[in-house]
Amino acid sequence: MATLQSIRSKGPLLVIVIGLALFAFIAGDAWKVLQPHQGRQDVGEVNGEKLSAQEYQKMVDEFSEVIKLTNGLNSLNEDQLTNVKDQVWNTYVTNQLIAGEAEKLGLTVTDKELQAVIDEGTNPLLMQTPFRNPQTGAFDKDMLKKFLVEYANLGSSQMPAQYVEYYQKLGNFWTFVEKTLRQSLLASKYQNLIAKSLISNPVAAEDAFKGRTEQSDLLLAGVPYASISDSTITVSDEEIKNLYNERKESYKQPVETRDIQYIDVHVVPSAEDRGAVLKEVTEFTDQLDKTTTDYASFVRSTGSTVNYTGVAINKTSLPQDVAARLDSASVNEVYGPYYNAGDDSYNTFKILAKTTAPDSIQFRQIQVMADTEARRTELADSIFNAIKGGANFAEVAKAYGQTGEATWVNAMSWEGAALDADNLKYIQTLINQPVNELKNLKVGQANLILQVMSKKAMKPKYDVAVIKCPVEFSKETYNDAYNKFSQFVAQNTTLEDMKKNAEEAGYTVIPRSDFTSDAHYVGNIHSTQEALRWIFNAKAGEVSPLYECGDNDHMIMVGVEAINKKGYVNINKVANMLRNEIIRNKKAEQLMGQMKDFNSLAQIKEMKDAVSDSVKHVTFNAPAYISVTHASEPAISAYASKTDVEKVSAPIKGNAGVYMIQVYAKDKGSEEFDAKKEESALSSMSSAYANQCISELREKGKVTDQRYLYF
Incomplete structure (x- = not known):
C-alpha cells in the first residue's frame, strides 16, 4: 500500500517514450500464443511467418490500453488508433527481422543482463516509469521491488477494489516495460555489432577533417x-x-501500388443552415440573460462544445475568441451572439464572476474507506479529530497504509475539463480552503482528510458560462448533396466517363499516383477503409460505388487508372x-x-x-x-x-x-587536427548505417502487409 500511495501522489503517471516502448510489447512470446480459431485470416507475413488478424488485433488492443494509461485518455480517436496500428505493425516487422538475424548470430539477452540494466537504473525507459525517487527523480529499484512484492500478494490483501484495479494496471505496465527492455537490448546488440564492423582509420579521419575545415x-x-x-x-x-x-x-517498387482518380464531395452547411444556427444562438442568448441558477444544466441543454464547470478558470483555458472578448463584458452581462470564423461557430457568453485564485496548490490527504458508510464516517471523524488534536499527519497516514506526503497540483489539470459533482466539490475545496486548515471531505464512497499546505501563482480567474455552437449542415442539405452525387455515380460507370463529365456536374477529379494499401485513408479522409479495400481488388478502368465517409460529411467515388505491380517501376x-x-x-x-x-x-x-x-x-x-x-x-x-x-x-x-x-x-582554419576525435566521429556515423541495415533487412525480408483487408 505504501508503494502505491507513493506512486499515486506524483500526479499524471506513466508518461513513456512510445518509440522506445514498442519493441518488447509486440515481439515477446507471451503476446504470440495462438488461440484456437476457425477461418484464420492473415494480415501479414514476415520471412514466412504469418500474423493472423486475431493476433494483430490483440496487439493493437493491448498497446491501445498502454497508450490510454500512459496519457490519461479514456479512448483514442481515429487518427490516434491508426497511428497505434502502424506502430504495432512496424515494430512487429522490425522485431521479427532482428530476431531472425540475432538467432543466426547467436545473439541473446539473458535474465542477468536484463536485471543488470534494472539495477543500474539509467536506461531512458526506466527513467520514465513511476518508480522514481521523489527527491532526485532517479529510478528507484527499491520502490519497484516493494511494489512487486505487494503485487505478488495482491490476492491475499484486503485492498479496496479501486486499489486492486490500479495495482493490476501497474503490474501489466511493468511487464510491458520488462519486455520492452529485453527487446531493445537485443536490437541494440545487433545494431552495435553492425556499427563496430565499420572501422575508422587515421587516413579517413584526416580526410574528413580537411573536408570539414579547409x-x-x-x-x-x-x-x-x-x-x-x-x-x-x-x-x-x-x-x-x-x-x-x-x-x-533505383526504380525498385517494394509493394504493389495503384494510380487512382477520385472525386471527394465535402458536404458543408448551406446559407439556410447558418441562419438556423444563428437564430438558435440568439434564443439561447436571451435565455442565458434570464438564467440565474444551474448554469451547467442550461449550457449542456444548448449543445455547447464548451463545458460549464462552476470553477473560475484562466483566460487561456477558454476558447481564444471568448478570451479575447472577456474584458469587453461586465459581470452578469451577456456578450453575444457573435460569429467566430476560426471554428465556424456562433457564440454567446456570460461572466458570472471575476476572482483571483491560485494556479498551484500544495496539499496532503488521507483517504478513508470502510465497508459501510457509518463505519467510514466514524473512522474519518476519529482521524480528523486526532490530527486536529495534535497527532502527526504523516504518522497517522502511515498507520493506514498511506504516505500522507504533500504534493502539488496545477490548475491546468482541471481547467477546461468536464467535472462531475464529486470532482467539482474536491476542486472547489482545494481552491477555497484556507492554508493549513484541516477538512473532512466526503467524496463519493470515501472520506478525505484534506489539508492545503500552500498556494502559489495567484492569477485573475473567470467564472464564465459559454455557449459555442458550431455551424453544421442539416439533414436536408446532406440529402440534397447525396442525391445529386448518387445520380452522377450511377450515370458514370467508367473512369473515362467520370473524368469527362465531372467538371460539368460541378465536381473535381483528383489524381493520386502510387497509392499504397498502408495509406489508410483515401484523400486523407477518415473512414475510407471500404473504399481502400475496393481499390486494391478492382481492375484498371473500373469505378467504385459511392462511399459515405469522413466524419459523416464526405462522399467519394474512386476510379483505378493503373495497377503498378511489385518490382521495377514501369519505364x-x-x-x-x-x-x-x-x-x-x-x-x-x-x-x-x-x-x-x-x-x-x-x-x-x-x-x-x-x-x-x-x-x-x-x-x-x-x-x-x-x-x-x-x-x-x-x-x-x-x-x-x-x-x-x-x-x-x-x-x-x-x-x-x-x-x-x-x-x-x-x-585551413584554426582548429587543430585530433585524430582520435575525428575517428570517434566517423565511428558514430557508422551507427546511421546500422539503422539503414534494418531498412535493407525489411526489403529482403519478404514482408507482406495485408492489413487493409481487415482494418
Missing part, C-alpha cells in the same frame, strides 16, 4: 542549361531505355524524368565542348547568357550554393578543394549549368 574562396563563371532551348535537343526512345536500364535498381512512369536528365547531359556536353580550350573566366563571360559570381567559405563536405543559378553544386565544392590558388579549373558539369572556377584564397 575553406576556399573562389570566383566562377558559367552558362546555365536554361540558356539552351529544350526544343533544340533530340532524345530517342533508345536513349531513355538505356538510361533506365543503367538506373534500374513510362519515369520517362519524362529520364528525358530531362538526358537533355541536361546533352546541354552539358555541348557547353563543355565550347569551353574545352578556355583557360580564363573572361572567356566564359563573353559567351551568350553567361553568368558570374563569387562564393566564399566553400568546403568539400558541403555543396556550394550558387546564387546566380539558384542551385546547390556539390561538384564545385569538390573541384574547389583540389584546385590550387590562382589556378583556373577545367569546365565543371553542374546541376544547373557548366562552370569554371578560379580559387583566389584558401583557409
